[in-house]
Amino acid sequence: MIFSVYNNSMNNQDVKTTESKDLHYMHLALNQARKAMALGEVPIGCIITCDGKIIGRGYNRRNTDHSVFSHAEMSAIRKACRKLGDWRLENCTIYITLEPCQMCAGAIVQSRIDRVVIGARSPKSGCGGTVLDILSNNEFDHKCEVSQGVLESDCSSLLKEFFRELRKRNKESKASQSN
Amino acid sequence: MIFSVYNNSMNNQDVKTTESKDLHYMHLALNQARKAMALGEVPIGCIITCDGKIIGRGYNRRNTDHSVFSHAEMSAIRKACRKLGDWRLENCTIYITLEPCQMCAGAIVQSRIDRVVIGARSPKSGCGGTVLDILSNNEFDHKCEVSQGVLESDCSSLLKEFFRELRKRNKESKASQSN
Numbered sequence: 048m049i050f051s052v053y054n055n056s057m058n059n060q061d062v063k064t065t066e067s068k069d070l071h072y073m074h075l076a077l078n079q080a081r082k083a084m085a086l087g088e089v090p091i092g093c094i095i096t097c098d099g100k101i102i103g104r105g106y107n108r109r110n111t112d113h114s115v116f117s118h119a120e121m122s123a124i125r126k127a128c129r130k131l132g133d134w135r136l137e138n139c140t141i142y143i144t145l146e147p148c149q150m151c152a153g154a155i156v157q158s159r160i161d162r163v164v165i166g167a168r169s170p171k172s173g174c175g176g177t178v179l180d181i182l183s184n185n186e187f188d189h190k191c192e193v194s195q196g197v198l199e200s201d202c203s204s205l206l207k208e209f210f211r212e213l214r215k216r217n218k219e220s221k222a223s224q225s226n
Numbered sequence: 227m228i229f230s231v232y233n234n235s236m237n238n239q240d241v242k243t244t245e246s247k248d249l250h251y252m253h254l255a256l257n258q259a260r261k262a263m264a265l266g267e268v269p270i271g272c273i274i275t276c277d278g279k280i281i282g283r284g285y286n287r288r289n290t291d292h293s294v295f296s297h298a299e300m301s302a303i304r305k306a307c308r309k310l311g312d313w314r315l316e317n318c319t320i321y322i323t324l325e326p327c328q329m330c331a332g333a334i335v336q337s338r339i340d341r342v343v344i345g346a347r348s349p350k351s352g353c354g355g356t357v358l359d360i361l362s363n364n365e366f367d368h369k370c371e372v373s374q375g376v377l378e379s380d381c382s383s384l385l386k387e388f389f390r391e392l393r394k395r396n397k398e399s400k401a402s403q404s405n
Contacts, residue, residue, distance in 0.1 A: 109313055113311055113312055113313055114307050114308075114313050115307060115313040115315075115336050115337040116295065118336075121295070124294065125293070128292060132292055133292055134289075134291075134293050134294040134296075136294075149335055149366065150333045150335070150336045153331065153333075153353070153360075154295070156329070157294050157297075157328065158294040171366075171367065178365045179358070179365065181328050181332075186357045186358065187350075187351060187357070
């Protein structure tokens with residue numbers, strides 16, 4: 048793994064400005080993404096905060112759980128709803144290492160999350176503005192504030208590393224089958 | 227309730243043409259919607275079929291479960307994934323009494339459902355073409371075949387009945403509080 052795991056020694060009192068908050072929680076979201084990577088899943092991680100407290104964490108487990116609902120954001124939203132005892136996550140911020148897909152962007156809007164902080168862009172299915180804009184679409188009842196590109200290089204490099212390793216493994220596996 | 231509950235006496239062998247299949251399964255989806263209504267929830271119901279068999283049912287339980295994931299479609303997809311042991315629901319058809327929201331339309335595309343049969347249109351959040359087109363969008367990897375307006379009048383009337391009753395109850399409640 049090319050990145051050192053972020054040390055969560057900085058406590059919430061140290062995290063004052065919006066920018067330092069964003070970096071802090073995106074580092075924690077990256078730690079979640081590494082848990083997905085350890086399972087052989089596409090490394091995507093997520094953190095949800097409310098009033099400066101973490102109320103939901105999640106990482107991609109789609110293949111492990113055989114469930115389309117095991118995307119990082121969905122797991123984190125499920126936990127946050129359970130924590131607050133409500134399907135409304137008003138006044139919450141969600142930190143995601145990769146721009147959300149249609150389903151996750153829809154779940155973020157449906158759960159009325161205020162702010163969405165995104166690491167890397169998703170050119171194939173990003174619905175925070177790249178392919179479609181679901182997060183801050185004027186047509187819907189709820190619109191999120193969106194910040195793109197927080198720790199973009201780290202988030203994107205982790206994904207690239209995963210796919211490089213995957214291609215290498217697939218190539219080795221093919222070679223061993225043909226021998 | 228203004229509609230008689232559909233009698234499921236017609237078995238799958240009777241259901242031959244696409245049109246009669248659509249009517250049959252939409253009647254069953256309406257029965258699911260009535261379960262939501264009995265709980266005081268917005269009456270939306272859903273059925274998922276694969277190779278002529280029902281593999282998932284669901285009805286709206288969002289307030290009852292305090293969960294944004296308790297929309298009818300999400301519950302039915304969860305059950306269908308469990309049944310097939312896969313997050314891919316290829317060769318499946320989903321029948322929904324109301325055009326899906328952003329999240330549910332996204333979940334349908336993510337789970338690669340082939341065909342979507344819709345009852346009533348949703349002018350506020352319909353993502354089968356009314357507000358946004360997520361279901362058959364050329365930009366995404368997967369595109370669904372969509373049929374709109376199946377038993378539209380029945381699906382729409384059930385929703386209207388629910389909201390009429392809700393307004394009446396709210397009015398009575400306000401009147402009793404002011405006395």
